[in-house]
Amino acid sequence: MSPTIGVKICGLTEPAGLDAAIAHGADWVGFVFFPRSPRHVTPAQAAGLIARVPTGGPRRIGLFVTPTDAAIEAVLDTTTLDGLQIYAGDERAMAIRLRFGLPVWQARGVAAAADLPAASRMDGLVIESRPPASADRPGGNGRAIDWTITRGWSAPAPWILAGGLTPDNVAEAVARSAAPAVDVSSGVESAPGRKDPDLIARFIRTARQTAAQSPAASPYQPG
Numbered sequence: 001m002s003p004t005i006g007v008k009i010c011g012l013t014e015p016a017g018l019d020a021a022i023a024h025g026a027d028w029v030g031f032v033f034f035p036r037s038p039r040h041v042t043p044a045q046a047a048g049l050i051a052r053v054p055t056g057g058p059r060r061i062g063l064f065v066t067p068t069d070a071a072i073e074a075v076l077d078t079t080t081l082d083g084l085q086i087y088a089g090d091e092r093a094m095a096i097r098l099r100f101g102l103p104v105w106q107a108r109g110v111a112a113a114a115d116l117p118a119a120s121r122m123d124g125l126v127i128e129s130r131p132p133a134s135a136d137r138p139g140g141n142g143r144a145i146d147w148t149i150t151r152g153w154s155a156p157a158p159w160i161l162a163g164g165l166t167p168d169n170v171a172e173a174v175a176r177s178a179a180p181a182v183d184v185s186s187g188v189e190s191a192p193g194r195k196d197p198d199l200i201a202r203f204i205r206t207a208r209q210t211a212a213q214s215p216a217a218s219p220y221q222p223g
């Protein structure tokens with residue numbers, strides 16, 4: 001089997017971006033339920049988008065920042081998700097996992113190798129940069145980590161590299177980090193919250209080509 005790499009396109013708000021992610025074979029598509037985000041969608045908007053995802057298409061991930069149970073329930077009462085990307089501490093993330101019975105990917109902001117988790121009870125980890133002090137959201141800031149810090153890391157769960165990735169730097173990011181999967185949002189936008197179908201196509205194509213040439217990248221199969 002040729003090496004492959006998981007690709008997630010996050011922060012989808014419009015059919016054009018979602019359709020491009022589906023057409024070019026994204027593994028996951030993400031929807032942001034965080035009101036301060038320029039990529040925020042309501043449960044009803046997400047339902048309209050998610051209805052476009054065909055059976056056997058990308059898995060549908062809902063992104064929540066320190067959510068209440070009610071906030072997650074409001075989405076799950078309206079549409080279907082396959083997994084949750086959660087910005088919260090270990091205990092809260094585990095409580096959400098138990099309460100909703102969906103795979104939980106916990107987002108972890110890191111600045112150095114010492115910040116990489118040695119243990120995890122999650123289904124997956126989203127490894128991304130810490131937000132700048134001025135940021136009003138914990139992710140989606142287009143900020144990259146030092147990609148070399150994950151080399152030699154014994155990841156305690158499947159993980160995905162996020163933060164500041166673009167079609168132009170994803171090849172270098174994969175080569176340096178040995179990430180088994182990549183996640184992009186702002187790097188495939190023409191403006192905050194507006195995905196560019198051509199950038200999505202180029203990002204997926206480049207990530208896949210790079211992985212095929214790099215034996216370091218291995219298949220990523222989270223829940």
Ligand SMILES: O=C(O)c1ccccc1N[C@@H]1O[C@H](COP(=O)(O)O)[C@@H](O)[C@H]1O
Nearest residue numbers: 010037137139140142163164184185186
């Ligand atoms: O996209 C957002 O606005 C956002 C808001 C709050 C938390 C996370 C958010 N985005 C996620 O952050 C990573 C990295 O994004 P980027 O590629 O640097 O823009 C990704 O998972 C986004 O979906």
